[in-house]
Amino acid sequence: MAKYIFKRICLAIVTIWAVATLTFFLMNLVPGGPFMSEKAVSPEAMAALEAKYGLDKPLGEQYLTYMKDALHGDFGQSLRQRGRSVSSIIFSKFPVSAKVGGMAVVVALVLGVPLGCLAAFNRGKVWDHIISVIATCGIAVPSFVICTFLMYTFGVKLKWLPTLGLTGPANYIMPVVALAFYPMAYIMRLMRSSMLDVLGQDYMRTAKAKGVSQSKSIFKHALRNAILPVITYLGPMMAYTLSGSFIVEKIFTIPGLGGQFVSSITNRDYTVIMGTTIFLATFMVIMMVVVDILYKIVDPRIKLK
Amino acid sequence: MKKNPLSFQLDLNPDDFLPASEEEKESLVVMRESVSFWKDGMRRLRKNKVAMVSLIVILVIMVFAFIVPSFYPYSYEQQIKGSNNLAPMQYSAQELARIDAGEKVFPHIFGTDKMGRDYAIRVMMGARISLLVGLIASAIILVIGSIYGSIAAFAGGWVDIIMMRIVDIIYTVPDVLLIVLLSFALEDPLAKLASIHGFGWVSKVGTNLICIFIVFALLYWVGMARMVRSQVLMLKENEYVTAARALGAKSGRIIKKHLLTNCIGTLIVTTTLQIPSSIFTESFLSFLGLGVAVPMPSLGSLASSAINGINTYPYLLFIPAVVISLIILSFNLLGDGLRDAFDPKLKN
Numbered sequence: 001m002a003k004y005i006f007k008r009i010c011l012a013i014v015t016i017w018a019v020a021t022l023t024f025f026l027m028n029l030v031p032g033g034p035f036m037s038e039k040a041v042s043p044e045a046m047a048a049l050e051a052k053y054g055l056d057k058p059l060g061e062q063y064l065t066y067m068k069d070a071l072h073g074d075f076g077q078s079l080r081q082r083g084r085s086v087s088s089i090i091f092s093k094f095p096v097s098a099k100v101g102g103m104a105v106v107v108a109l110v111l112g113v114p115l116g117c118l119a120a121f122n123r124g125k126v127w128d129h130i131i132s133v134i135a136t137c138g139i140a141v142p143s144f145v146i147c148t149f150l151m152y153t154f155g156v157k158l159k160w161l162p163t164l165g166l167t168g169p170a171n172y173i174m175p176v177v178a179l180a181f182y183p184m185a186y187i188m189r190l191m192r193s194s195m196l197d198v199l200g201q202d203y204m205r206t207a208k209a210k211g212v213s214q215s216k217s218i219f220k221h222a223l224r225n226a227i228l229p230v231i232t233y234l235g236p237m238m239a240y241t242l243s244g245s246f247i248v249e250k251i252f253t254i255p256g257l258g259g260q261f262v263s264s265i266t267n268r269d270y271t272v273i274m275g276t277t278i279f280l281a282t283f284m285v286i287m288m289v290v291v292d293i294l295y296k297i298v299d300p301r302i303k304l305k
Numbered sequence: 306m307k308k309n310p311l312s313f314q315l316d317l318n319p320d321d322f323l324p325a326s327e328e329e330k331e332s333l334v335v336m337r338e339s340v341s342f343w344k345d346g347m348r349r350l351r352k353n354k355v356a357m358v359s360l361i362v363i364l365v366i367m368v369f370a371f372i373v374p375s376f377y378p379y380s381y382e383q384q385i386k387g388s389n390n391l392a393p394m395q396y397s398a399q400e401l402a403r404i405d406a407g408e409k410v411f412p413h414i415f416g417t418d419k420m421g422r423d424y425a426i427r428v429m430m431g432a433r434i435s436l437l438v439g440l441i442a443s444a445i446i447l448v449i450g451s452i453y454g455s456i457a458a459f460a461g462g463w464v465d466i467i468m469m470r471i472v473d474i475i476y477t478v479p480d481v482l483l484i485v486l487l488s489f490a491l492e493d494p495l496a497k498l499a500s501i502h503g504f505g506w507v508s509k510v511g512t513n514l515i516c517i518f519i520v521f522a523l524l525y526w527v528g529m530a531r532m533v534r535s536q537v538l539m540l541k542e543n544e545y546v547t548a549a550r551a552l553g554a555k556s557g558r559i560i561k562k563h564l565l566t567n568c569i570g571t572l573i574v575t576t577t578l579q580i581p582s583s584i585f586t587e588s589f590l591s592f593l594g595l596g597v598a599v600p601m602p603s604l605g606s607l608a609s610s611a612i613n614g615i616n617t618y619p620y621l622l623f624i625p626a627v628v629i630s631l632i633i634l635s636f637n638l639l640g641d642g643l644r645d646a647f648d649p650k651l652k653n
Contacts, residue, residue, distance in 0.1 A: 015474050019483070026490035140634035142585055144592045144608060145626040152615055152622070243481035247592060251612065262593055265489055273489070277482050284482075 356642020
């Protein structure tokens with residue numbers, strides 16, 4: 001087990017390093033440098049700016065300095081928001097995204113698992129059909145379509161829910177629903193097929209023959225085995241929620257990291273783009289590792305390689 | 306000769322060695338045509354109503370995306386003066402005057418946008434871009450993934466280990482982040498490339514679209530590679546591979562002729578299911594403004610630019626949204642149907 005965890009963490013570190021390096025060199029590929037788009041700057045001022053940000057040094061040296069600073073949590077200064085460091089932007093915006101994303105994950109699990117089970121128990125009946133239609137549509141509809149549909153119906157036409165910002169609890173409903181929709185549909189499908197699989201197993205018949213009550217056999221035997229594929233999906237779900245937040249936060253103007261990332265792309269705020277990419281990548285990779293290890297702990301049948 | 310009563314020896318007489326009569330030969334004639342892999346799969350697919358309906362939907366959308374625009378009276382970048390922001394089937398004052406004068410004016414079926422461009426043709430062109438991205442990206446993924454996966458599995462040993470470690474690393478890389486980053490960083494270098502003589506096609510295709518293809522080629526083949534590898538690992542133990550090798554076939558020939566042809570079911574299914582996810586990603590990027598370049602429309606960018614006018618012109622948003630959902634849904638359902646038809650083992 002320790003060996004597996006060690007190996008997994010090593011792989012994660014290599015991945016994070018690869019992403020950070022790729023990010024750095026890709027950003028340097030953009031010609032003209034970060035000050036090109038500014039209004040006419042005299043050569044002296046340009047040189048001063050470059051010296052200030054260390055851009056006059058050779059690329060290799062810049063790379064080493066950047067990586068060293070990044071390891072200390074310092075991603076430099078924002079080029080567009082004067083006087084703010086990238087890390088302070090990240091740490092002020094990330095909790096907002098994490099709150100919305102976390103709520104979406106919880107909603108997706110709380111709705112997806114029971115509905116998937118319901119479909120499996122009523123295989124071929126009305127509930128099964130209704131749930132599979134929802135699941136199929138949920139996987140096919142892109143998040144921006146769901147967002148705009150929700151916004152139009154509940155925000156613009158019915159005026160039940162506020163459409164902008166994140167001021168009250170009611171503001172959370174639409175973004176969370178929009179973010180949770182795809183993972184919920186996916187979990188429903190996963191849960192349905194794995195539950196059907198488990199229900200056909202011999203141990204379920206044995207439990208029934210022993211006289212175990214219906215609810216006990218479902219919770220003790222069926223659910224515990226059927227939920228395993230959902231745990232493997234937790235990692236990709238985190239990644240989806242994070243990337244989905246780009247669109248959701250843009251549409252609902254939520255002051256989170258996803259919206260910040262998108263606007264820094266349109267503003268060409270290089271240091272913020274780099275810092276946010278590295279931060280989000282690290283976050284995602286760590287979540288993946290945690291989920292992977294969790295999965296091995298939960299399911300001892302999985303052979304540790 | 307005396308026969309042992311327990312012997313199974315047959316009693317033969319010379320008559321048994323006469324040539325078979327026509328009547329006897331008939332029992333050996335194959336009455337039913339042998340069912341090939343394709344026919345068998347297609348037969349199962351044809352029975353699947355959901356898959357057939359989605360196939361028809363895809364074909365209809367393809368006709369509208371690739372054939373109808375070539376004789377449609379409006380073009381996607383043509384700005385019709387005075388016809389800004391028309392509702393579906395509405396005519397502008399000038400067009401009404403022309404109709405009164407006895408001219409025939411083709412109606413704006415989906416209305417026009419704020420620049421006075423006919424929306425129906427823009428949606429059709431957007432669907433064309435989305436479909437092209439889906440098809441080409443899946444083709445790239447198919448080629449890279451199947452070659453990589455089969456080489457890794459066939460070579461085995463340390464080659465396999467190293468190749469699969471690379472796959473593992475790419476697999477854990479957060480793809481959307483990198484896509485955004487790559488399409489941002491490659492925008493300018495590609496634009497520069499387009500200005501060099503002989504690379505004019507780059508700007509014709511659109512730099513962002515090329516970025517998307519590069520990104521798919523760099524990142525998205527790993528799923529396909531894993532799938533093919535697991536199939537080839539199983540297939541390469543088969544006797545026909547040993548037989549082919551005994552006959553002196555080179556590794557490349559074995560992979561091409563024997564291994565890949567035998568996992569064709571998996572390849573078809575995975576590729577079909579890859580198409581909607583590529584379209585999904587493209588619309589996501591276009592929505593963020595990193596997709597196709599203006600004035601070329603894509604379903605994602607159409608929806609994105611319609612968001613600001615959601616209060617007054619909601620149909621501008623709903624039409625591309627519905628079309629893209631329809632495309633993704635039909636490809637998903639067709640993929641499921643193909644999986645059931647060609648690769649029943651994959652059905653979990």
